[in-house]
Amino acid sequence: MRFDSWNPAVNFIFFGIVVASAVAFNQPVFLAIGYACSFAYSVKLNGKRAVCFNLALIPFIVLFALFYSGYNHFGVTNLAVNFIGNQLTLEALVSGFVIGTRAASVLMWFSCMNAVVSSDKVVYLFGRVSPRLSLFLSILLRMVPRVKERARKIGAAQRAIGRGAGQGGLLRRMRNGMRIASIVITWTMESMIGTSDSMKSRGYTLRGRTAFSIYRFDYRDRSFVLVLFGCAAILLMGILLDQTCILYDPEIILNRITPLSGVFYAAYALLCLLPMLVQIMGERRFARQRKAGCENGA
Structure with a gap:
């Protein structure tokens, strides 16, 4: 069952959360989870075209990181000297990679949103x-x-x-x-x-206008929203406990990763993968029912 068949409000809530998370998180583990999930879901929705688009973003991430580290001078770990005599530091280079990866994740999430959210939903x-x-x-x-x-x-x-x-x-x-x-x-x-x-x-801007809609907020949508907000609540706890914090200036300082951190990572991964997991489960259920129907018909 594809995510685009669900209520538009559910679609907007999900993409609002994941896009906001992709913009806000710069901690490496959360960043990697968001990038991998957006990459996988975009490929699931758009196929080979998404693979080409996502892979084309990687050189831009590298170029931006080099550009950023060349024109932003902070950090204590010197790597080299560029052609104009400025120091290239590890902290600036990693920070550039982080910003570029965040931008790529947002673009991939928007490509997923473009495939799911149609104009009639808007x-x-x-x-x-x-x-x-x-x-x-x-x-x-x-x-x-x-x-x-x-x-x-x-x-x-x-x-x-x-x-x-x-x-x-x-x-x-x-x-x-x-x-x-x-x-x-x-x-x-x-x-x-x-x-x-x-x-x-046709009176589209008149007050009191009513509109026909084929969408209903049913039990399936409520269940998805409950799971979604449950994962978001756990993620918010991780934010309050500073599990998403990291410093890149003047040096890279990452909060200690504890066994509890794995809970926050798993909650964020589950949140990002919810639509794809639901779609895969629906496809497998449909395949089993179709196979059973063919066997009964034979």
Whole structure:
């Protein structure tokens, strides 16, 4: 059972917690858990495309760490001297790796969120609170794939008459590209205005508006939220006990890891892996039921 079939409120609560944790935690163990879980879940949702995207982030993490350590001078463990004579320290280098890994984890969680949270869920959550905001978000989320598809069609039509972005000399290619961009921008603006006027004419921004929804907060959602908040409560205890704290300036100082720390690590890992575990369990249950049905039918 995929996580995107659950109530949108559950989806937003989960991604809100994991994204906030990925931004806040810089302790190496928590950082590694968040990175590994976001990597695994994005691959589970998006397949080979996610593998390529996630692996492409690794060189950027390394480059950012080198850049950060070259222009931020703190720490007591000197490693080398760069080309302008500044000291490269271990503490600055590790801090750069930590910041880059946190950013990569956030990007991977957002890729998961993009695969799970659709525009109709955004409309469902924000429609009752602010119809105008809901209308804006729904138009914005729908606009990106439509603009991409429209640009592809316009580019194909222009190539058919010899005005493609890759046809002719340099100046002609520039003019053709600007012409295609102008057509796409004009179409996008007209489409957004037409959609907005259409929704307003249907009373979308009136007070007391009711909306049809296929989502219900059932026992399955309640159970998931209870487990989610249970893990979050244990994680909050770890935060209050300074299990997520580490210093990188002027030297790396990590709080002592105790057997109790393993409980906090396990709670954070379970929190991050909950949707994937539920999906895997649902897929296995479906496979067993399908196999049993085939055997009974035979």
